[in-house]
Amino acid sequence: MIILTGGLGFIGSNILSKLNYLKKKNILLVDSPNKKKIVNVKGLDYVDLVEKKIFLKNLYQNKYKNIDYVLHQGACTNTQESNLEYLILNNYEYSKKILQFCNNNNINFVYASSASIYGNYKKIMNDNKKLDDKDINNNYALSKLMFDRYVLDNKKKINCAIGLRYFNVYGPNEKHKKNMSSPVLTFYNQIKKKNLCRVFGKYDGYNNGEHSRDFIYIDDVVDINIWAAKKKFVDIINVGTGFSSSFNLVAETIIKKLKRGRIEYIDFPEKFKGKYQSFTCANISKLKKLGYKKKFISIKKGISKYLKLLANE
Numbered sequence: 001m002i003i004l005t006g007g008l009g010f011i012g013s014n015i016l017s018k019l020n021y022l023k024k025k026n027i028l029l030v031d032s033p034n035k036k037k038i039v040n041v042k043g044l045d046y047v048d049l050v051e052k053k054i055f056l057k058n059l060y061q062n063k064y065k066n067i068d069y070v071l072h073q074g075a076c077t078n079t080q081e082s083n084l085e086y087l088i089l090n091n092y093e094y095s096k097k098i099l100q101f102c103n104n105n106n107i108n109f110v111y112a113s114s115a116s117i118y119g120n121y122k123k124i125m126n127d128n129k130k131l132d133d134k135d136i137n138n139n140y141a142l143s144k145l146m147f148d149r150y151v152l153d154n155k156k157k158i159n160c161a162i163g164l165r166y167f168n169v170y171g172p173n174e175k176h177k178k179n180m181s182s183p184v185l186t187f188y189n190q191i192k193k194k195n196l197c198r199v200f201g202k203y204d205g206y207n208n209g210e211h212s213r214d215f216i217y218i219d220d221v222v223d224i225n226i227w228a229a230k231k232k233f234v235d236i237i238n239v240g241t242g243f244s245s246s247f248n249l250v251a252e253t254i255i256k257k258l259k260r261g262r263i264e265y266i267d268f269p270e271k272f273k274g275k276y277q278s279f280t281c282a283n284i285s286k287l288k289k290l291g292y293k294k295k296f297i298s299i300k301k302g303i304s305k306y307l308k309l310l311a312n313e
Contacts, residue, residue, distance in 0.1 A: 008031040008040055010169070014218050022226070030055045031049065032052065072099075080179075103158050160233065171218030197254070210247075212278075212280070237287050250299065257304060
């Protein structure tokens, strides 16, 4: 059996689809049932969908047998969530309990970390970099960093725990995320509705639309999860492409593909000041050294692939 937490979500549902493609169907999904998310797994095969509290109880009562590995994607993913107690409960304590079970039973554990932990560090981000709490932009990032630290601090006691530090993931099945959706989907929707896309103006030393991110297509993230599930070590790995693309480039690529729309620059929102990553770019040398060889989908090819899927919906 494969256990996939956050199985109805953006990344989880895409992992499920790829596992089915690989002829794997004995998969337990863990998530909170939601009408907007359940469509993500329509037509896909899995043995059951269990709410997370029930799952944890069943797990520790040994109701799930012959577990191959756990892909832990479930978490509060709202980077704007300010309730630290809620975030610690969902992103730290809950993750610890699953890891502890996996460790006690020699089960491979792969989990979703986040590049948000780098804060507003404006250089290529090394996954071996020691991080300081004062550099953290928000409570979401802090909750993610806390679990990364727990894993590394207990490295000698853990059999297998692989943290995948996601950069900016985009692709199908992210509609339910609403304001947490990728800029690609956000810009696409804006152009479809109003024939323009709103891009942040000058801020933090960057000109209009020149804030940039390491955008990684969902298919690459899925492949890395399945690759990691077959490994056995304890570490945190950057999951990005090693390239940073500006919001201008993303918007212009979508406009060119759709053959319509224009960019409208807006004042940088006050609520995001001091809490925003103006630049992200992953150092992926560790991922390569560990044996991941597949070439990443470029931002332009990824956007083209995504827009074709959106057009057929």
